[in-house]
Amino acid sequence: MELNILELRAKAFDYLFDAVVVTDGQGIITDWNSGSELLYGYTKEEAIGQPASILHVLEDSDSITSLVLSSVEKYGKWNGEIRYLHKDGHIGWLESICIPVFDDKQQMIGALGINRDITTRIEETKKLEYQAHYDPLTKLPNRALFFERLEKTLAISKRKKHSFAILFIDLDDFKSINDKYGHNIGDELLHEVSRKLESCIRESDTVGRISGDEFVILLTEIASHDEPGIMAERIIKTVSSPIKIKDSVCNIGVSIGISLYPEHSSDLDELLILADKAMYHVKHFGKNSSEYAK
Incomplete structure (x- = not known):
């Protein structure tokens, strides 16, 4: 005996790979296919009667x-990417489309959602975004992300008449540590220095690694000319304290050049060049100190 059309639809509904959830006008689950059991972890018996x-x-x-209600009212459907909560408590991402369900009088009496797990895709995208913006060794913002934040800070500072500072930092005699202890110790030292630099700044500031042993700090909304210099002294004191790595004790100094917006320049490239020059002047005439751009 052939299956009638309703039986065929029911069979197709249950065997769809996508998770299909049907709710009534109050958002209570009224139907649930096997794809939903796989996605959310609830059996059909557990899900029906529960709020969505x-x-x-x-x-x-x-x-x-x-968001869904307003979109359904305006456009007759909603689709987007949202997080979902599994029965066991873990959180994932899904791609969803929601359409209204009407009765014979064309009154909306519920909704039907078709959902597909995209957690792997979202996580892979986030991973690629992270790799594009963060240094793999120190986990600090890389050159690209630092300059992105610097450009945003410049735009805000121009609009709000704020000042900011750039601190160009170079580790003193880092090559000699690499030569003496090896690159593994050198890498761990860079990691420890990064944590020390982060401990010195505010949440609104940014520290980035832009090359081997060079770091740069963006201090936003500085209150005075002296504030970056005070910060630089704090950094020198913090970083210069002995760092124990495995069986080795490393002593490292830092040379810091400081440029100020708008005092020294209103151009980002020039501010970076000025801070870099000031840093090299410190490095040439004593090290483990700081100096403002001239």
């Missing part, structure tokens, strides 16, 4: 509901 909010990350739930 059990499938959403708590802090996302209200915004998702309002």
Whole structure:
């Protein structure tokens, strides 16, 4: 005996790879296919009768509901990428499309959502974005991300009449440490120095690694001419304290050049050049100190 059309639809619904969730007008789950069991971890018996909010990350739930409702009312559907909450508590990402369900009088009586897990794709994208913007050794912002933040800071500072500072930092005699202890110790030293630099700055500031043993710090919204110099002295004191790595104790100094916006220049390239020159002047005439651009 051939299956009738309703039976065929029911069979197709249940065997769809995508997770299909049907809710009533109050957002209560009324139907649930095997794809939903795989995606969310609930059996059909566990899911039916539960609010659809059990499938959403708590802090996302209200915004998702309002976004979906407004889109369905305007365009007759909603689609997007959202986080989901699995029965075991882990959080993933899904691509979803939601369409309204109508009765014979064309009154909306619920919704049907078709959902596909895209967690792997999202994580891979985030991984690639991280690799494009962060130094793999120190985990600090790399040159690209630092300059991106620098450009944003310049735009904000021009608009709000704020000042900011650039600190160009070079480790003193780092090559000799590499030669004496080896590159593995040198790499660990760079990592430890990075943590020390991070401990010296505010949350609104940025420290980045732009080459081998060169770092740069962006101090936003400085209150006075002297503030960056005080910060530089703190950095010198912090970084210069002995650093123990495995069985070795490393002593490292830092030479720091400082340039100020808008005092020294309003051009980013010139500010960086000025800070770099000031740093090399320190390096040539004593090391482990700081100097403002001339």
